[in-house]
Amino acid sequence: MTRTYVVSGAASGIGAATVRHLRDEGHRVLTLDRTPTDHTGGPIDVVADLATRPGRAEAVAGVQALAEVVHGVVPAAGVGGFTGTDPALVVSVNFFGAMELVRGLRPQLAAAGDGAVVFLASNSITGMPGWDAEVATLCLRDDEQAARGAASATEAVMVYPSSKAALAWWARREGVKPEWIGSGIRLNSVAPGKVTTPMTAEMAADPVFGPLGDSYPTAIGRDGRPEEIAAPIAFLLSPAASLMVGACLFIDGGTDAILHPISPAGWEVGPVEP
Helix, strand or coil, X not given: CCCEEEEECCCCHHHHHHHHHHHHCCCEEEEEECCCECCCCCECCEECCCCCHHHHHHHHHHHHHHCCCCCEEEECCCCCCCCCCCHHHHHHHHHHHHHHHHHHCHHHHHHHCCCEEEEECCCHHHHCCCCCXXXXXXXXXXXXXXXXXXXXXXXXXHHHHXXXXXXXXXXXXXXXXXXXXXXXXXXXXXXXXXXXXXXXXXXXXXXXXXXXXXXXXXXXXXXXCHHHHHHHHHHHHCHHHCCCCCCEEEEXXXXXXXXXXXXXXXXXXCCCCC
């Protein structure tokens, strides 16, 4: 059966790899990005900037104009927490851009009867100590202005894990509610480790954090490849993962297991009602 999926951040990296994987399986994939072409020069279906509320509304409307039924959404668009990056932008794109895209497309996902969403969290949730829990809490309260304000008081590197933790918790908290699983829509997330993408290339060039990449531990002795994240995402989108609701799947070559062999850390931010 051919299904219709939506992938944001589709121009490159994990988003582009997910598009390729799903299309290779024979599915229709609507691409969303702020750039009009992908890394191959191919056209993007919906061009919008998820950093702003008008941009998110434009993204939702653009998808709705192309599909009445959506079987799955992968909000892969994201901003890294690098030196010189606006930490408020990290919050707006990584959390609110993803969450509002998914909420806006809920009617189309419900129309599928067995819709699914896979958020991109990060193993920095557990692998990076000291990230800003207040920012994550404000995200979970659905207060973008306050979350941006709190983020602006710290560094982007400490905001990135906050935004990703909030995504994983939002999927877990909301995923069991009637408006989501009660409508046949499964919410899950994946937590990639270090993957060879344009974002990690930018990290390697960062004067502060680039040198840290060389000491990044993995059990397999190498960085991940985008297609190694795309395949598990495709599984979570598929009916084969029908029992998975609110899960966060670590896909990091064993990094989290090395750092926390018994009890993962970094999950101090609990579900917070908006």
